[in-house]
Amino acid sequence: xxxxxxxxxxxxxxxxxxxxxxxxxxxxxxxxxxxxxxxxxxxxxxxxxxxxxxxxxxxxxxxxxxxxxxxxxxxxxxxxxxxxxxxxxxxxxxxxxxxxxxxxxxxxxxxxx
Amino acid sequence: xxxxxxxxxxxxxxxxxxxxxxxxxxxxxxxxxxxxxxxxxxxxxxxxxxxxxxxxxxxxxxxxxxxxxxxxxxxxxxxxxxxxxxxxxxxxxxxxxxxxxxxxxxxxxxxxxxxxxxxxxxxxxxxxxxxxxxxxxxxxxxxxxxxxxxxxxxxxxxxxxxxxxxxxxxxxxxxxxxxxxxxxxxxxxxxxxxxxxxxxxxxxxxxxxxxxxxxxxxxxxxxxxxxxxxxxxxxxxxx
Ligand SMILES: Nc1nc2c(ncn2[C@@H]2O[C@H](COP(=O)(O)OP(=O)(O)O)[C@@H](O)[C@H]2O)c(=O)[nH]1
Ligand SMILES: [Mg+2]
Ligand SMILES: [Zn+2]
Numbered sequence: 001x002x003x004x005x006x007x008x009x010x011x012x013x014x015x016x017x018x019x020x021x022x023x024x025x026x027x028x029x030x031x032x033x034x035x036x037x038x039x040x041x042x043x044x045x046x047x048x049x050x051x052x053x054x055x056x057x058x059x060x061x062x063x064x065x066x067x068x069x070x071x072x073x074x075x076x077x078x079x080x081x082x083x084x085x086x087x088x089x090x091x092x093x094x095x096x097x098x099x100x101x102x103x104x105x106x107x108x109x110x111x112x113x
Numbered sequence: 114x115x116x117x118x119x120x121x122x123x124x125x126x127x128x129x130x131x132x133x134x135x136x137x138x139x140x141x142x143x144x145x146x147x148x149x150x151x152x153x154x155x156x157x158x159x160x161x162x163x164x165x166x167x168x169x170x171x172x173x174x175x176x177x178x179x180x181x182x183x184x185x186x187x188x189x190x191x192x193x194x195x196x197x198x199x200x201x202x203x204x205x206x207x208x209x210x211x212x213x214x215x216x217x218x219x220x221x222x223x224x225x226x227x228x229x230x231x232x233x234x235x236x237x238x239x240x241x242x243x244x245x246x247x248x249x250x251x252x253x254x255x256x257x258x259x260x261x262x263x264x265x266x267x268x269x270x271x272x273x274x275x276x277x278x279x280x281x282x283x284x285x286x287x288x289x290x291x292x293x294x295x296x297x298x299x300x301x302x303x304x305x306x307x308x309x310x311x312x313x314x315x316x317x318x319x320x321x322x323x324x325x326x327x328x329x330x331x332x333x334x335x336x337x338x339x340x341x342x343x344x345x346x347x348x349x350x351x352x
Contacts, residue, residue, distance in 0.1 A: 002260060005224060006260075009144055009145075010143050012146070023137075026137075036286075037286070088318070095319075095321045107141045108139065109139055110136070
């Protein structure tokens, strides 16, 4: 399960931001997570809980913003929702595409009291 | 819930016009550290005219066997190096050292993938300094390694005919970001109900640009094509 490694990366980023900005522990952080990525939200949450357990960061609420997949079809030029990696273009049925969205994985912001 | 800021306070008037918290925009990639190391690796490889191939598959699809065969068939081996990723043991590195090449073993312990940081150190290792073609055998796992860019030149996925033709649909990320798919253990095709055409169709649904080679290390099918694919990567990249 790679989610723990991912949560660990998030934990380190939040810690860096707190110390670089000399601010108190945020009450929440928001992560943008594309739905084409193989990241299980619950495992990622659990990983963050484990990583922050026993530290000042354990009170942080983790908000996950799900980003829907979207692609640009190279065959017909239209764009279309890509709920799965195997979703064809809804206009022409082609799989020839550029992925426009759905692979985001960003720490968007933190909320301070 | 409060409509002003999302806090648990139900009466917006209690805020007296100012929000109870501030939002600080960060917009940093969660895998920033890995992305940075991957970029460094890519630059170092390009600068040294070196090529690095990241090989991904489930355990047992034939990654080490393919490397053994590749080394066996390579007339010139001095320039080849291997980085072996496994959770435990240095068995695979030992298997490859027999062919007279440098093979570094990275044990990831509880981790299920290699990351760009571990590759960064391996590339700096003096034993790999003279190698211009470096194979990375990633930890056998069809999910976890896919998200970790190592800074590799090309990514190769292996899928053996005993694993089922639906795997590209079930574990799409590995296939979505691969440059080449090797369908391995083709010698076993007569013995398993594996629909090769459907497998290829599935893989192309995930990644229509995927190049596909069918091969067997046992009967030699596809090995020339694989060596040819490697050769065309090694065209000198001088400007
Ligand atoms: N029949 C057949 N068996 C193979 C082939 N390639 C590898 N194997 C066998 O598959 C098993 C796993 O191979 P290995 O190279 O260790 O896989 P890895 O875990 O991906 O490195 C071994 O028992 C190999 O002998 C092949 O082309 N045909
Ligand atoms: Mg192996
Ligand atoms: Zn289309």
